[in-house]
Amino acid sequence: MSVDGGSKCTLTAINSTIANTGGEGYGSYAIGNVAEHFLGCTFDVGDYALIHWGASAHYGDSTAEAVANLNDLLKLGLTAAELKKLPERLTVIRAGRFMVLWYAAGSVTIDGGTRVRTGKTAFMCKAVAGSVTVDGSGGASITAGNGVIFQLMDTDRPSSVAVSGKPWKTETIGTYTEPTGSPTKSSTWDTTTAQATDARASFTDISLAGDFYNAVRGGGTANLQGQNLVLTFDHSAVEGVISATTVKHRVSTITSAEYRQISEVTNTPGAVVNNGVIVTLGSGSTWTVTGTSYISALTLASDATVQAPSGKTVTLVVDGTETAIKPGNSYTGALTLTVV
Template sequence: MHRRSTVRAQALLLPVVVIAALLPAGGSAATVAEITVEPGETRLVPRTVRLDSLSVAPGGTVAPPAGRSLTLTVDGVETGSVLAAAEGTVTTIAPGAYRGDVRLSVADANLVAHRGDVFPLRQGLYVDATGLVPAKSALASVEGGRVEGRRASDVRISSTGEAFAGVFAKDGAYTLDKPRIAFAGNGRSDFVGDGAGIVATGPGTRLVVDGADISTTGVVRSGVIAADGSDVVVKNSRIRTGDGVLPADYRSTVDLDHMRDAPWMLGISGNNRATNLLGTGTRAAYLNSSLSSQGWGVLSTERGRNCRLTVVNSTVANTGPDGYGSYATDDVAERFLGTRFAVGTYATIIRGGAIHYGDSTPEAVARLNAELGLGLTAPELAALPTRNTVVESRRFGVMWHGAGSVEITGGTVFDTGEATFLNKGQQAAIAVDGSRGARLNPANGVVLQLMDDDDPGPVEEDGRLLNTGVYREPAGDPVKLAGFDVTEVHSTDATATFSDIALKGHFYNAIRGGAVPGEGKNLVLAFDNSDIDGVLSASAARHAVSTITATEYRQLGTITNTVGPVVNNGVIVQLRNGSRWVVAGTSHLSELAIDADAAVTAHPGHTVTMTVDGVPTAIASGRTYTGSITLAVHQAAAPPHSG
């Protein structure tokens, strides 16, 4: 706040020239041959003007009247705008020579408050309950097509400046048909949409976007922002975003007014999210569309309450080495039907909410259409083919750094380089139904990894939460916590149920205990009519390096496990309804329940034995064993030779 006030005060001390004689008393714009702004001069532009050329010398300023915004376009492209201060919210026109069809568009201010700041947004089209609002629109940046009533068709909006939005919709119903939005240059905040392609905000807002082509490159230059109770439906569209160059004096932070890059503590990088969903009661749906970000994330949710994110028959991709497909916070519900993920780091990061991956069957899509009021017509519903969801992640599947649930149904397939489920010490509920072909294929052999959170968190410096924390591997062995029952299922535990599925891979609980005073965390695994071939065990986890900073961010979440007896990390295994566990290696449990028709076996040529509290114990169906349980695998003795 102090830096912005200083910039404004300095501008008021400079010589001021008002372009009054050059503008008509009425009409939309005057035409003037040329304007030159000298060093130290401030040129006030009271209303829209059209020029052949504009020259702004270093130290010269072109400004609108108080309470209004100023947008420069050259040949229909917004350009020249730069943030007056790196952490400020006000833009100015950069020094330079601008020639062609030059227009200085003066519009009423669109002030959006966010936490401690006010963002004076500029946009090509501002629409509300009355339709287009010309007084708040920089119409010189809108080319082609038609803008009429509650619909804009085939419009093109281009920008090479900073902090300029394409369409801002508030408090009304509007349709964008085949918009083309191309932006290159940094935005300012993807929490308010300062610099986004499309912004929808307000509980009375319903925005339908059909056939859009949105391409943005720049820091926090998002494609679509849905905020504060709005309802956004995007279909048959392509949204792709690329990273920009951060300001030289930017310090990576999680302060929401200033955050402009991915927190490296999540194990990702990048500075431009493709979409964001925020506020209370906000809904966004993406249907038959292609969505991509270079890094950071494609589908983000922030500060949400009772929000819904829905994706049907679409592709979700990171084009760079890092990034997530979706991020879920608070109580958001995210549903992915018939969607293909091709992501760098995670399909989804959970910090709250419920996630469902499934098939886009006609019945499922019709239910969503009715439930969410998507407005799909009968022909549109009929044209959507049934597809299964496929996750292809170069690293992990789903990562928890907050509580939340995941449901996998239909023919969903997870192909991941590392663990399918990476739980960093959080309460979690997983349900996987393989009756229609769902499969989990972790290349590193780990289906579920429960571990302590290795996010070092931000560090407060000069009143700012900066991403300068350091993770340090804990030393020594964990100490048994008095009163924590490793055989009980607690409300804070991590639970997973697998039904009608064949699984090959390992499940580890590496929680040390004590992250919450007096509390460990149990891993509760229930298998129903399922086969599991792997190690199910308590373990100790180690990173490849003992100290992790921003430079080593890709080491987060990647650990090796050494199996060992349960301490504060109970492993409770329930084999139900004919399930069969093929023990692939030594496994340490705190409880093992085997239904009468279930079994524990070993691979051919091997045998499995069990001890409970150190006592050799036969493994029998229809029994429950509790205590310090160790299952060991032995190579079977070769039969004697004959003859």
């Protein structure tokens, strides 16, 4: 299911199955300010459920209200009798590797009873202002096979050029080479305040088990001074590591021949450089810290909690000083949370 080469199109699938065979392939491709709607659908795909090049995508239930709204908006022509007969289903996404791969800014919304299960990282964002909003009040769930829910990192896609005489088509001819050494600290990038170019993830009424990482190097890498990962949890519980990090591929270079090495990385958490991690725990939210986490801002509602797994203790150090974690407080700077 793909929109490629159009502009401001709309793609809709209701109570449908989107699948591919052979262990590879994506479910949907979105480019050109397209709006994609998947209601009551089942995805069985080898690689990515969605490849995102600047669009919006919604995954939810095929409720009578949701389908009727699309019917009116898009003039689908469904009669009242047809709408009444349509079964109400939830969306199920089974992706062999990743749920979403962002190469350009755009949004993803997940709600209703949508169930997401991936073999690897759930949300993979390549240094762009990708955003995901998950409303778990209807039972939506996210399960990441490798334990990483959101990965923000620099692009590792080999470069491409336009094919002569075919401006809509590109050919991948370059080589991605893994950078070495430490990134240069930017003198202009603010890691403690959310900015329009940041990547964002917002979760409401959901329990999550998994990690969130920001590995963007910044300091001029790919002309990028920095990028923050902005995370908001409301009436939610998250158990895992939330941290700035560095990533390492299994190979040092990637060409078109090694395309399946794209996005395949391991993380080593480390202090924030240009890769801020801004965490807000809203009302009724809990973060259970399972390992050392390096972030740049932490805001807690008056009834929010930061805790360690049972039998352990979590400690917060702010700019080198051990600091008590108190509901209702905000902290900025070099924040390190450790569990002992």
